[in-house]
Amino acid sequence: MIDHNKNTLLIKRIGIDTYRVPVIYIHEDCHICKSEGFEALSRIAVTIGDKTIIATLNIVRDSLIQDGELGLSDAAWNLLSAKEHTPAYLSHPAQLQSLSYIRSKIYDHALTEDKFSSIINDIVAGRYEDIYLSAFITACANGRLNLDEVVALTKSMINAGSQLKWDQDVVVDKHCVGGLPGNRTTLIVVPIIAAFGLTIPKTSSRAITSPAGTADTMETLAPVTLSTEHMQRVVNTEGGCIVWGGAVRLSPADDILIAVERKLDIDSEGQLIASVLSKKAAAGSSHVLIDLPVGPTVKIRSINVAKQLADTLVMVGNEIGLNVRTMITDGEQPVGRGIGPALEARDVLAVLQNKQDAPADLRERSIVFAGEVMELSGKVKIGDGYHAAKTILDDGRAWDKFQAICEAQGGMRTPTTAEYHHEITAERDGIIGSIDNRRLSLVAKLAGAPMATAAGVDLHVRQGSTIEKGQPLYMIHAEAPGELEYALDYVASQKDIILINH
């Protein structure tokens, strides 16, 4: 009975980037808006062939769009992947069944795996607007997910994306529950483990709110945006890889949920566990070491919280067939010296190349983690892991393996250096007290990291160092004078990012 032609407009890419939110633009005179009652911010189903997306409507008055045209933002364009001037059919989106499950959760009812799957699948298909994402996250926060629900959520997140399979029975991985600047042990642990002969298909994230993600740091040394096939080739040849997880669509709901959680600045334990373990399981891992740094200015602020999180990670891992080991580590101050992609890469290279001035803490943590992973795998006796890992690093096999991985990922690169610098010095004599990870990260971000890969902060001191007035605390690196200025302006407005005690 409905005449489809009546509700059809010709698509046009209009060059507006609305990030992950698909937006469509219709002229205010368009008859469809009138007959369908579409208004600005209405959610509208846009169908081309057998592909339907749900997008947010903006109404356009001027010549950006003609009556009869349907303007698409980049996100809408990419989701539909059709040619210019293809006819698209507009309609009211079907009511999303999964929203009733979110309401159920708001009213404190436990959800089954089927219901979580329905929610997660709608999220991955881009059918949720922010209001729904935020309600889901809020309704699951503060321990409102029981253990069964965390398991169900984790499984539904795994199933919503690609899942990698490997021939080996034992496939290892490591993960850090973030927030600690400079903690780039992954780039050292992976080559040690791979050189040892284990399989470690590592996928990492880019920075969302931090000055560098592991993928950003690795990208200064080699390509990280690999197809799933390319990634599999690298791992099959070299035993390991360090790639950007976003390109291989493992647990794709996670990136969407994390973006909203960051805005709310809440770390729901259930969501955190599902996030970490779903990515590891989807990557085909069997044994995972999880680093939980604790400190006043990282994500986990107390040992008790870390212990509880550790217990639940192990329990949920067990339910989904993942052998999880946790390590609670010191998150009081940054690891290594550099904060920012290229500066962190420099530290990593110094450790891999066994340079004399390599940061001792980064080296030490990496050996400990690699040793733990070896022991967890069952391929090394308990107690022998540290020594085995240290030997592989010391004798250059880790460095050889790292170069081979970089070559296999597309070719090794030399990180760039920044043109603009400014040194921040001590305002008095004393002993270095606390170092604020969060504010130091913000300085690095204001200086341009991670987009300006050479930008960031180079830390010259550690807790307990003795310092004299006028001696350097840290150097700010920037690729543009404006960014340097912006970072300096922030530093000038702050007290005691690095506290000096008498």
Place this chain on the structure above:
Amino acid sequence: MIDHNKNTLLIKRIGIDTYRVPVIYIHEDCHICKSEGFEALSRIAVTIGDKTIIATLNIVRDSLIQDGELGLSDAAWNLLSAKEHTPAYLSHPAQLQSLSYIRSKIYDHALTEDKFSSIINDIVAGRYEDIYLSAFITACANGRLNLDEVVALTKSMINAGSQLKWDQDVVVDKHCVGGLPGNRTTLIVVPIIAAFGLTIPKTSSRAITSPAGTADTMETLAPVTLSTEHMQRVVNTEGGCIVWGGAVRLSPADDILIAVERKLDIDSEGQLIASVLSKKAAAGSSHVLIDLPVGPTVKIRSINVAKQLADTLVMVGNEIGLNVRTMITDGEQPVGRGIGPALEARDVLAVLQNKQDAPADLRERSIVFAGEVMELSGKVKIGDGYHAAKTILDDGRAWDKFQAICEAQGGMRTPTTAEYHHEITAERDGIIGSIDNRRLSLVAKLAGAPMATAAGVDLHVRQGSTIEKGQPLYMIHAEAPGELEYALDYVASQKDIILINH
């Protein structure tokens, strides 16, 4: 230290309607995005003179915006209210303190009035994006607000907007906790009460998801978008008014919160109470009658829920100095015959003019409510209200007063009628069983209501009516053939919107 000129662009209105969300458009080559790290969907503070708004960024590639220009959506333009080409300064918005209170609420801590005020003030200033609004609503749902918090939330909502003051000690009002189509008693109660000599400054809402709000229906008979001064003149002259609340900014957070609640389709009791009572208190009322219709297809679906809501409304009213009386009424079927602005106005006029064919239920409910309001005011003895109200309606004083109010609001109008009609008839003989308020409302909306004011549904039957196959059930009215077709298409897809029992 920051060079303001560096972060300045010239504003340009670009004719994109993004409803209530302020959006700004910047060219991808703009230096500010690079130096500040602004990305698509970043929230950005835009300052002109002493006015700062927070807007969402879209990045533009093509010629819609030149480098150096700042495109503004209608909402952003209206909030800034500046001239074309005025320089605007862009910066990172200050962290919103109130977000920490939302987090507090997510973690089930009770909030004080100060904290609610901080949240509500940020909402009214447009500083929240949907993610925050949704988290706030979700965190307050399912009884997570205790009585003290509902009182605190109500007070903070009152204080966030204008507050009307009247010379009279007794100022009355009535309100219906919606969802019942055709329930336009307000347009009859107000003139009865005003003719009686009481003060009733009635502000009403427009439809959000329904086919007509009281303000929409009244607008077919007289202007409703009045300034606060104009509204006060009408009330001081005539004793009453029926205006659109949105224009007088009473409890302005409410409209924003309601829009999100509707999308989530949750009715948080605490939010509902704060919403209703804050508007009444801000309007300067002292005594309020609240109608709580109960039925399977209206907002309140059980007597127990209605009773609990009634108790809390009275208690919270008491705490904020408002004398509240509640009435639980029958919400099984629509009131009157028309559903849609002009059709409902026709029913109202028939009652006011004492026409023989006036809908008896609309007349009866209006007299009961008016009588209750009179008794609540203390100006009429308990038991005498009904008779007093009926007399004023019967002898034509209510009709005279209604015309006087319309004239004072800007002049009485005649509602338009629709050009296109289609009658839906009974498919078999029987007795009318249930009538689905929700689906019948949707038919009226698909036919064009409330934007097409003459569109809607005209109901010919009531529960218990005997009907023969082929006799009319209801008539669909539309202003455009496409809308009529759309409504008919929906009707064809549905079973038993009006159930006929054997």
